[in-house]
Amino acid sequence: MAQVKPQIVFDPWNDPKAKPLIQCRSITKRFGDFTAIDTIDLNIYEKEFFALLGPSGCGKTTLMRMLAGFETPTEGKITIDGQDVAQVPPNKRAVNMMFQSYALFPHLSVWENIAFGLKREHAPKERIEERVAEMLRLTRLEKFARRKPHQISGGQRQRVALARSLAKAPKLLLLDEPLGALDKKLRQDTQFELMDIQERTGTTFVIVTHDQEEAMTVASRVAVMNAGEIMQIATPADIYEQPNSVYVADFIGDVNIIEGNASPVSGGPEGAISIAYGEGQDPVQAIATSPVTEGAKVFYAIRPEKITVSHQPDPDRANHAFGKIIDIAYLGNISTYRVQLANGQLISATMTNARRLERRAFTWEDEVWLSWTRTAGVVLTK
Amino acid sequence: MNLRRLLLISVPYLWLTALFLVPFLIVVKISLSTTAIAIPPYTPTLDLAQGWAGFKDFLSQLSFDNFTFLTQDDLYWKAYLSSLQIAALSTLFTLIVAYPIAYGMARAPDEWRPTLLMLIILPFWTSFLIRVYAWMGILSDEGLLNQFLLWLGVISSPLHIMNTSKAVYIGIVYTYLPFMILPIYAALDKMDDSLNEAAVDLGASRLSAFWLVTLPMSRPGVIAGCFLVFIPALGEYVIPQLLGGSKTLMIGKVLWDEFFSNRDWPVASAVAVVLLVILIVPIVLFQRNQQKQQEAES
Ligand SMILES: Nc1ncnc2c1ncn2[C@@H]1O[C@H](COP(=O)(O)OP(=O)(O)O)[C@@H](O)[C@H]1O
């Protein structure tokens, strides 16, 4: 008899009864009169792989350092496992951090680096050896146990840093741009390795990154930060499909932003609006998730892959625009067409290259129709 | 190898030959000679005009008598031992004084550091001799230190520091302090603060983080500083002469007395040769330390 594979959905953030492992309540951090973190609220649940994503200097490291205990919030409260940690020094927190620079002890061997934390809690010798061996196996470093950090490669150093921070089996592991120093190929491999290790050890991970692809790949949820504020916290799919602001939409992947004035459409589906964005252009038909007033300024965000390019308007889709191809970026499996509309607006559209290059349907200067459905894009008010 | 590179490489060797090897060979030669009432005050002297026979005659007159003499009079080995002791102890004292200073400098805000470094080097702007004389004014029985302590009421009669080995220790620590501070500071300054944070993050207290991470990381600086103090302190002459009085025995003083009071150049040269042999051990160790550190950094 065929069995249905049980689908376990991991979404404690949707469960009102779930208790978060980490709670940040209105955290603010100022350095002098510079506000590095501005009233942040954050819940992170056990076993989560949580990503902090944002441009350089937006306060990601500062937030991490407050969780680790190296900085104290100017205002607000952090609780870990229900306990207010304001008075708990870093060496007494069940939190370990993997530093952006790895911070491996250069005078100690790989083995001694990994054993460092265990020795500080005066664990018995056999227990230390057992645990270090386990960590070496987990990070595939057995062969390098006796080497000093300067005698191994960058990727291996990264794994030593990970093993060292995992050795004490912390409740929470903070990873500050752990893959920043690796080249692209190694990064991708390591991302999967990290996910695997996170799953196997059941540790809660908070990872900092400025690479949106990395955040989308590894994380169960992503917090997008900008200038000390959290713009949105959501699953990678929601961040991509349902950004709550132009900033988030623009930060994650490619997006077309059409600025216009909204007016509700009567008789259509719930929330239907049309957005007038230019003289002679058909207004965009869209669905607003929150009510908009007549004539309100809105931003319509649509991903390039949601738009089809064709010689004739596609009658099945609600939105059409006519324009001229001014640029084609050929990426092998896909091509991105840059199309200029009559009002000057530029729209990018991505099509898969089902045909061979020489038989491609469109070329530079071709006049084409762009079509997309009513639900393809999102309406944003900020 | 082309000529240009050969020339470049030969420059330091030429310097070494001219400024170290040749004078050293002359000293070795004098140490193998005998005193004479003449100018220069020893025989034999090499007379090249007599050709090969003259050279052979010259060689046959050289002897190791002076070195044997050094082992017979216990003044010499006592002076060597006392110098070793004074140099070793004052190196230790210098380290104890210098480490906190270097540590404080490495922790100081960035904008303060050039000023602090400047202050460390500042004493070099006045003559070393004048600064040692100044210590005589501070340490003597009626000196500033005693006056101050008497005024405080800590002591009721002056401390005798001047003309004892205590004054020599103070003088050496004072004089060589920058040579200890600078390499330790350089080592601590290079150290990434996140190493300390990593140690604390892994459960170490601030103190054990210092002990387990900061101190080992500064070891190359400590070793370099110790050699930079120990080596010159061993042969120090001015400080024991001016501050140590007649009771403080140091090989530098013995050397001076042999040369200028006794005019016994051969024995003085033998003393100098033995001193150099003693110094070669720490110098070689120092070289190895530097080399090992360079390898570790590359
Ligand atoms: N100790 C500090 N003193 C003053 N400013 C700081 C300090 N630490 C961080 N900042 C400032 O806070 C901002 C956020 O820094 P950081 O958290 O390191 O950013 P990110 O990790 O996102 O790149 C930066 O503008 C930085 O200059």
Ligand SMILES: [Mg+2]
């Ligand atoms: Mg950072």
